[in-house]
Amino acid sequence: MKFALKILKDFPAYLWSGWGAVASILLFIAFWDAGNQVYGDLVLPSPLETFKTLSVMLSDESVITEIKTTLYRASIGFGLSLVLGTSLGLLAGFFATASMMSRPIVTILVGMPPIAWIVLAMIWFGMGDETVIFTVIVASFPIVFVGALQGTRTLDGELKEMAKSFKFPWHMKFFDVYFPHIFSYVFPAWVSGLGMAWKIVIMAELLATSNGIGASLAVARSQLDTPTALAIVVIMIGSLMFIEYIILEPIKREVELWRD
Amino acid sequence: MERLEVKNLNHSFGFTKILQNINFTLQKGEVLSIVGPSGGGKTTLLHLCADLMDVQEGSVTNSFVSSSFAFQEARLLPWKNVIDNISMGLLAAGYRRRDAIEESKKIALRFGLEERDFEKFPKDLSGGMKQRVSFARALVLKPSLLFLDEPFSALDIGLKKELQTILIDMISKKEISILFITHDLMEAIRLSDEILLLKADPGHIVKKFSYTLPQHERDDAFVYEQSAKILQDEEIIDTFELRMK
Numbered sequence A: 001m002k003f004a005l006k007i008l009k010d011f012p013a014y015l016w017s018g019w020g021a022v023a024s025i026l027l028f029i030a031f032w033d034a035g036n037q038v039y040g041d042l043v044l045p046s047p048l049e050t051f052k053t054l055s056v057m058l059s060d061e062s063v064i065t066e067i068k069t070t071l072y073r074a075s076i077g078f079g080l081s082l083v084l085g086t087s088l089g090l091l092a093g094f095f096a097t098a099s100m101m102s103r104p105i106v107t108i109l110v111g112m113p114p115i116a117w118i119v120l121a122m123i124w125f126g127m128g129d130e131t132v133i134f135t136v137i138v139a140s141f142p143i144v145f146v147g148a149l150q151g152t153r154t155l156d157g158e159l160k161e162m163a164k165s166f167k168f169p170w171h172m173k174f175f176d177v178y179f180p181h182i183f184s185y186v187f188p189a190w191v192s193g194l195g196m197a198w199k200i201v202i203m204a205e206l207l208a209t210s211n212g213i214g215a216s217l218a219v220a221r222s223q224l225d226t227p228t229a230l231a232i233v234v235i236m237i238g239s240l241m242f243i244e245y246i247i248l249e250p251i252k253r254e255v256e257l258w259r260d
Numbered sequence B: 001m002e003r004l005e006v007k008n009l010n011h012s013f014g015f016t017k018i019l020q021n022i023n024f025t026l027q028k029g030e031v032l033s034i035v036g037p038s039g040g041g042k043t044t045l046l047h048l049c050a051d052l053m054d055v056q057e058g059s060v061t062n063s064f065v066s067s068s069f070a071f072q073e074a075r076l077l078p079w080k081n082v083i084d085n086i087s088m089g090l091l092a093a094g095y096r097r098r099d100a101i102e103e104s105k106k107i108a109l110r111f112g113l114e115e116r117d118f119e120k121f122p123k124d125l126s127g128g129m130k131q132r133v134s135f136a137r138a139l140v141l142k143p144s145l146l147f148l149d150e151p152f153s154a155l156d157i158g159l160k161k162e163l164q165t166i167l168i169d170m171i172s173k174k175e176i177s178i179l180f181i182t183h184d185l186m187e188a189i190r191l192s193d194e195i196l197l198l199k200a201d202p203g204h205i206v207k208k209f210s211y212t213l214p215q216h217e218r219d220d221a222f223v224y225e226q227s228a229k230i231l232q233d234e235e236i237i238d239t240f241e242l243r244m245k
Helices: A002-016 A019-039 A047-058 A061-094 A096-111 A114-125 A129-153 A157-165 A170-208 A213-222 A226-255 B042-049 B082-092 B097-110 B127-139 B157-172 B185-191 B220-231 B234-239
Strands: B003-013 B016-027 B031-035 B057-062 B067-070 B145-149 B177-182 B194-199 B204-210
Touching: A002 A226, A019 A047, A047 A061, A047 A226, A061 A096, A061 A129, A061 A170, A061 A213, A096 A129, A114 A129, A114 A170, A129 A170, A157 A170, A157 B067, A170 A213, A170 A226, A170 B082, A213 A226, B003 B042, B016 B042, B016 B177, B016 B204, B031 B042, B031 B185, B042 B057, B042 B145, B042 B177, B067 B127, B082 B097, B082 B127, B097 B127, B127 B157, B157 B185, B177 B185, B185 B220, B194 B234, B204 B234, B220 B234
Parallel strands: B031 B177, B031 B194, B067 B145, B145 B177
Antiparallel strands: B003 B016, B003 B057, B194 B204
């Protein structure tokens, strides 16, 4: 509770520190506009036109429904890999044999291109929610799993010994010695897992479903509707940036204050 | 009567024998140090005595009511600030949080930490400050028996002397018993009632030295004189391989 309050208290200062980021985004939009002037509206619509399309889309009920569908799939998929990846990763980390054996499996999971998973999932589950959710899980699970595994494997033996010498009860061992260390590995893994899930959900929808923002992107492509396609990209990037910079980064800063 | 008794202790790692037939008793109020070259099994012996390792052969009987351990490195929790680190041992011993914090603040001041350091994380402390925190964490428990694993070896002479003075003060009030391992003979002479010489391969005790002068009456002259004397000893020369080749 105290912790949450501290995050809120430091939030304005954090936002204020974001002017540099805003400047760099504006610079990027300036280059985008230059690209529009060189290549024309069909290839690269201007930022202004894109944002106009975006605001029209966001006031449209049906587009909101598509976004909700995508959010649902992404959160189910990511939520499952978060729970599974974290718990299995911790479990594997506590046993030397399990962590040794899981390494090659993780390599297979990471090495397999997501597009191949989509094809397999389409064969196994058909065209629908399951295919998308499965692909999201398969793509983001190994990232979370490896984070949890590494966190547990790198626990400091000297600190464990210290805890033993002071006869820490089990709850202190867990909350004061193990948890902060493991969390400092698991949390960044969650963040990158989330980024991965968000990218994969769009790709899987584009290929395997008839609804969701991915499918809308496919429709925009077939109708050569570049402004809509770009507006969808803006939705994707914007939401990811919001989650990462407005929600996760302040938490991460507070959690990792003790780090060098 | 509180005491630590080690009988016929043997220990091996795999096929390598580390300790052989170790026997000694530490009585309440005594300071016993074990000196010997690095890699001679000192740390293993101390860990066995402090119950950080399982005894394989022989016995370690510890009837002291409480004990704590100060390590060679500070071993602070990097995600806890100074005061929280010091209070860890108290919390583990079942103190209420508020009392633990209060006690920790008191002892931190006594160990030369300042109020503005209290909220700092270990990454912002110098090596000497970390060791002060580690000492405070061990001593805030008012242990009846203190295990010290070469805790002064990385400190500058000023801080070394300061921490030793605090210990000597506690020793002369008979508040504490200490089992202390070191490779520094002068340090051992300054603090100990009895010194055991541990020779390596495998670690076994070859000689005992006793000092009866109370610790707070030992001045530099005494320490130098005794060090010079001990350095003439055949067993010391042999154990530390001091002979000119």
